[in-house]
Amino acid sequence: MKNILVFLIVIMSNIIIVNKSAAQLSNYVHRVDSLFELPQKTNYAVFAKGNKNEIESTSSVIFVFYKNFISSQDIDACVFTPSCSVYAIECIHHEKNKLIAFMKISDRVMRCHPLVSPGLYKIDLKTGKNFDPIEN
Amino acid sequence: MNWLTKPGLTFLAIINFVFIHSSFCQNLDEIVRFSNLQFDKGNFELAANEYNRALFFGYQPQDQLCLKIAKCYLNQNNLEQSAIFFDRAFYSSTSDSIKTEAILGKSFSLILGKDFMYALSELINIDSINSDEQSSRLNFLKGIAYFGLNEDSLAESSFKKCLTELSVKNYFAIENEFIRLRKIDKRYNPKTAWFLSLIIPGAGQLYSGEIKDAINSATLLGGLIYLTVSFAAKYSIVEAMFIILPWFQRYYIGGANKAERLTLEKQKIKRNRHYKTILQQIEASSQRNYINIE
Amino acid sequence: MKTKVLIILLLSSFNLYSQDFYDHTNSYKFGEYLYNSNQFGLAVREFERCVFLKPNDRESFLYLFKIYRKTNAFDQAIASYQHYSGNLYFDQMDIDFGTEYFKLLVENRKYGDAFSFLKSNTSFNDKSDFKFATILLNKNWVEAESFKNIKQVNNSLAAIARQGNALKKKSPVVAGLISAIIPGSGKVYAGRWKDGIISFIMTTTTAFIAYRGYNKNPQNFYPWGMGTLAVIYYSGNIYGSTQAVLKYNKDKEDELVNKTRAYILSDH
Numbered sequence: 001m002k003n004i005l006v007f008l009i010v011i012m013s014n015i016i017i018v019n020k021s022a023a024q025l026s027n028y029v030h031r032v033d034s035l036f037e038l039p040q041k042t043n044y045a046v047f048a049k050g051n052k053n054e055i056e057s058t059s060s061v062i063f064v065f066y067k068n069f070i071s072s073q074d075i076d077a078c079v080f081t082p083s084c085s086v087y088a089i090e091c092i093h094h095e096k097n098k099l100i101a102f103m104k105i106s107d108r109v110m111r112c113h114p115l116v117s118p119g120l121y122k123i124d125l126k127t128g129k130n131f132d133p134i135e136n
Numbered sequence: 137m138n139w140l141t142k143p144g145l146t147f148l149a150i151i152n153f154v155f156i157h158s159s160f161c162q163n164l165d166e167i168v169r170f171s172n173l174q175f176d177k178g179n180f181e182l183a184a185n186e187y188n189r190a191l192f193f194g195y196q197p198q199d200q201l202c203l204k205i206a207k208c209y210l211n212q213n214n215l216e217q218s219a220i221f222f223d224r225a226f227y228s229s230t231s232d233s234i235k236t237e238a239i240l241g242k243s244f245s246l247i248l249g250k251d252f253m254y255a256l257s258e259l260i261n262i263d264s265i266n267s268d269e270q271s272s273r274l275n276f277l278k279g280i281a282y283f284g285l286n287e288d289s290l291a292e293s294s295f296k297k298c299l300t301e302l303s304v305k306n307y308f309a310i311e312n313e314f315i316r317l318r319k320i321d322k323r324y325n326p327k328t329a330w331f332l333s334l335i336i337p338g339a340g341q342l343y344s345g346e347i348k349d350a351i352n353s354a355t356l357l358g359g360l361i362y363l364t365v366s367f368a369a370k371y372s373i374v375e376a377m378f379i380i381l382p383w384f385q386r387y388y389i390g391g392a393n394k395a396e397r398l399t400l401e402k403q404k405i406k407r408n409r410h411y412k413t414i415l416q417q418i419e420a421s422s423q424r425n426y427i428n429i430e
Numbered sequence: 431m432k433t434k435v436l437i438i439l440l441l442s443s444f445n446l447y448s449q450d451f452y453d454h455t456n457s458y459k460f461g462e463y464l465y466n467s468n469q470f471g472l473a474v475r476e477f478e479r480c481v482f483l484k485p486n487d488r489e490s491f492l493y494l495f496k497i498y499r500k501t502n503a504f505d506q507a508i509a510s511y512q513h514y515s516g517n518l519y520f521d522q523m524d525i526d527f528g529t530e531y532f533k534l535l536v537e538n539r540k541y542g543d544a545f546s547f548l549k550s551n552t553s554f555n556d557k558s559d560f561k562f563a564t565i566l567l568n569k570n571w572v573e574a575e576s577f578k579n580i581k582q583v584n585n586s587l588a589a590i591a592r593q594g595n596a597l598k599k600k601s602p603v604v605a606g607l608i609s610a611i612i613p614g615s616g617k618v619y620a621g622r623w624k625d626g627i628i629s630f631i632m633t634t635t636t637a638f639i640a641y642r643g644y645n646k647n648p649q650n651f652y653p654w655g656m657g658t659l660a661v662i663y664y665s666g667n668i669y670g671s672t673q674a675v676l677k678y679n680k681d682k683e684d685e686l687v688n689k690t691r692a693y694i695l696s697d698h
Contacts, residue, residue: 028273029419031248032280036408038401073353075390106666107673110632115624136677163451185472192463193451217469371643371652379639 044068047089055098063089080132081124084112090134104134164195175204184208199229199238206241215245232264240270243277252284272298276418283411288317295414303421310417317410320403329399333392340395344402353391360384454483458490470497481513488514492526499534507534521550528553532560536694541567558582562591566690569683571595586693590686597686599679602672609671613664616671620678629667636660 048060095101121130171186206221222242246255279294333340338354368376461476480490491514498507535544545564558579571594609616614630637660643653
């Protein structure tokens with residue numbers, strides 16, 4: 001009788017202890033589950049939304065085509081964040097005077113070269129490139 | 137007024153002191169009990185607040201409170217503060233078990249922040265293991281850190297160590313996963329992909345299994361070659377050289393780089409898939425362990 | 431004598447027995463600890479309780495205001511001040527709240543508001559440092575030179591004012607004009623000679639290719655395409671030169687503004 005009691009106590013305590021450890025480890029497992037997940041790719045179609053006129057919609061179509069089929073095959077050449085193409089599409093969407101938008105874009109393309117002097121722009125920490133949004 | 141003698145007063149003073157002290161402690165105990173309840177319920181912000189209060193008003197032992205606060209912050213994904221409090225727990229504690237617990241916690245928060253090297257250096261410094269459960273957690277964290285640093289064989293032995301004896305099936309399942317994991321590096325070699333794309337544009341992408349990208353690259357470069365030839369025929373070779381060739385060269389190298397990048401990505405995706413299976417095996421083992429005994 | 435001792439002992443015991451960790455004094459102390467260990471989210475709870483227990487507790491309100499400033503929660507800071515004073519008369523703010531509010535405005539780059547706030551509030555009458563700093567933040571270098579209490583102002587601020595007056599601004603019109611004559615020269619004038627050279631090369635090369643193609647065969651499409659590109663580059667180069675000069679001027683001034691900001695926002 002006594003033996004059975006001791007046995008029962010041991011079993012019970014085992015259940016409690018092991019149960020706790022299992023719970024702890026499985027808590028750990030759920031936290032680290034998505035540790036090596038690849039970051040989501042940017043969906044460039046987002047930049048092509050909200051077109052108000054023909055210039056904007058044509059540019060959007062060209063932009064999406066360029067990003068998906070041409071720029072995707074390119075070397076990582078642009079020295080800016082956001083890249084020249086994103087800058088261009090944002091300029092066309094946000095600048096009311098399209099002539100100024102085109103001048104801004106062509107100026108940006110001419111500034112995009114590997115000889116950029118350090119310190120001229122802020123460095124974007126995420127990409128390590130020169131930060132030059134359209135507001136600049 | 138006879139009882140107002142010296143011994144009588146001393147007695148009163150002692151009673152007074154004990155009374156105050158016990159009431160103080162009881163109050164703090166209550167706060168900690170309340171915080172424990174909130175912690176178990178998952179109200180981590182409230183729990184952190186109350187633990188902090190107990191800590192500030194002098195609850196002893198401090199180390200356990202610090203540990204709890206750190207865990208609250210860990211659960212709220214505030215990795216910076218959680219590391220601070222794990223450190224505090226470590227330095228305020230004299231118990232080996234809690235010191236180990238603090239290091240385990242800190243390295244866990246470091247692993248969540250993907251600082252595998254730092255986490256590993258913390259884990260290696262652990263010198264006392266106090267329970268099977270702690271040791272399996274230590275090996276689990278080591279395994280992830282090694283996996284993150286691409287040290288596959290070290291990761292394998294660590295992951296295996298965190299299984300219990302009962303789970304032979306999981307042991308071999310993990311071994312199997314690692315055998316397949318080692319084949320990934322051979323099957324998806326970024327250098328091979330890069331080289332293949334240089335010989336035939338698009339071949340590297342095909343090698344990494346991205347047919348859409350392969351067609352894209354081949355068409356683009358074919359188009360550029362056609363443009364160069366037609367330009368040379370229509371105008372002059374010099375014009376073609378100056379206007380089209382730089383672009384061709386750009387997309388030629390770009391295509392090869394893309395093939396390399398795609399292969400690396402493929403490696404990571406496959407590795408992630410195996411990683412998840414390994415985690416499932418470990419989880420299954422720890423749960424079945426429980427069921428078996430029951 | 432003995433009775434007195436007894437009474438004191440008894441009283442103290444009652445006092446401590448009723449010590450509640452959630453009462454005003456303890457919450458305040460605990461809040462201070464949380465504030466000093468940078469756990470702002472938790473400190474807010476404590477001070478909010480202090481404020482609830484003692485609606486006139488100025489110190490707790492001040493801490494709340496400070497926390498909201500440090501976490502840059504502009505609206506909440508204002509709301510907590512309104513809760514404290516019952517109104518939003520900024521010209522009646524006392525010096526401690528006023529200093530925090532001033533820093534909040536500077537932090538949020540509302541320099542004009544900061545200036546008018548100091549002007550309207552009488553408790554800042556002898557704070558010449560702050561007044562002087564707002565003039566600098568609004569880039570009124572000339573006005574700073576003629577500031578009447580300039581001798582009482584901190585040396586580093588006075589130095590910033592002197593630098594501001596000595597700034598040599600460049601003219602965007604000149605940059606645009608010389609860029610129209612020689613592409614890229616405007617950028618060299620703005621101090622970006624590498625950009626200038628690239629601009630020059632890109633504009634002239636496209637123009638040259640267009641010219642050569644046109645001379646060979648004017649009916650072809652490609653010289654016209656290249657010509658259009660050359661025009662776009664040329665206009666972009668003029669626009670870019672003026673922008674570069676404007677940015678040059680702005681950067682020089684912003685450098686001084688940032689120095690002033692750092693002076694105000696540092697905890698001295």
